[in-house]
Amino acid sequence: MARLPRLLIDGLPHLISLRAQHGQAMLRDATDRQGLLGLLRESAAVQRVSLQGWSVQESRLDLVATAASGKSLSLMMQALARRHAAAFNRRHERRGSLWEGRFRAAVIEPGPWLLRGMVHVDLLAGPDPAEAAERGSSGSSNVASVSSWVVHVGGLRDALFQAPDVYWALGNTPFDREAAYLGLLREGLSAQEMHAFESALRGGWPVGSAAFAEALAGVADRPTQPRPRGRPRRSLLLP
Secondary structure: OOOOOOOOOOOOEEEEEEEEHHHOOOOOOHHHHHHHHHHHHHHHHHHOEEEEEEEEOOOEEEEEEEEOOHHHHHHHHHHHHHHHHHHHHHHHOOOOOOEOOOOEEEEEOOOHHHHHHHHHHHHHHOOOHHHHHHOOOOOOHHHHHHEOHHHHHOOOOOOOEOOOHHHHOOOOOHHHHHHHHHHHHHHOOOHHHHHHHHHHHHHOOOEOOHHHHHHHHOOOOOOOOOOOOOOOOOOOOOO
16 A cells, blocks of 8 residues: 655644664764754754654654644754764764654644643653652753753753643743643553554554544645544445
C-alpha cells in the first residue's frame, strides 16, 4: 500500500519525532546533544516555528511544534536532520545514514490534548521531572538540555518555548502555572493516552477527538482517520 503523504496543518500544533535507525545512538555525549539543540534553535528561528515541548534522547528527538505553515515544519526538520547527521558522522568518523527515515508527525487538537502532548514529550526524556523538581535540580544545565519540562515547571526561560493558551489557563501567576503543570507530570499519562500518541505518530493520524479529525478532513488532501479493519459490510439492501 502506498505511503500516505504527511499530514501537516497550517497554524496547528504537531507532535514530531525523528529517530535514529535500528535504535542506534544519534548522540554519544553532551557535545552532540548541545550541537543538536543548537541546530534546532537555528532551524526553528529560520522557519519561524514555535515549540511547546522538546525531548532529547539517545536515539530520538521529540517535539511539540507549531508554525503558520505546515511546510515550515518540514523545512525545519529537513535542515535539522541533514546538518546533525553530517556533523555527527564527521565528529565520530562514521559513514552512512543516521536516520530510520523521514520524521514522523501527528497534528494535535488544541486544548487538553495539546497539554497532554506536552506532558507526553516531557516524560519521554527523564529523569522523572517531578522527582527532579522536588530535589531542586531544575536549574541543572544538563537537565535543561534534555527536555522542556524545566521551562514548564522550573522557571527557566528559553526562547524556544512559546506557551500555548492551554498552558496560560493553568493559573494566573507563573507559580500557579508551574505548580499545576508539575501536578500533571506527577499524574503522568494513562496507557491509553500513551498508546494514542505513539499510534498517531506511526500512522500520521491526528491526536484528539473524532470531531477534530472530521473537521480536518475538509482541509486535508489525505484521509484523517484510519479505515476500519476487515472487509466492508455488505448492505442489507443487496441480494
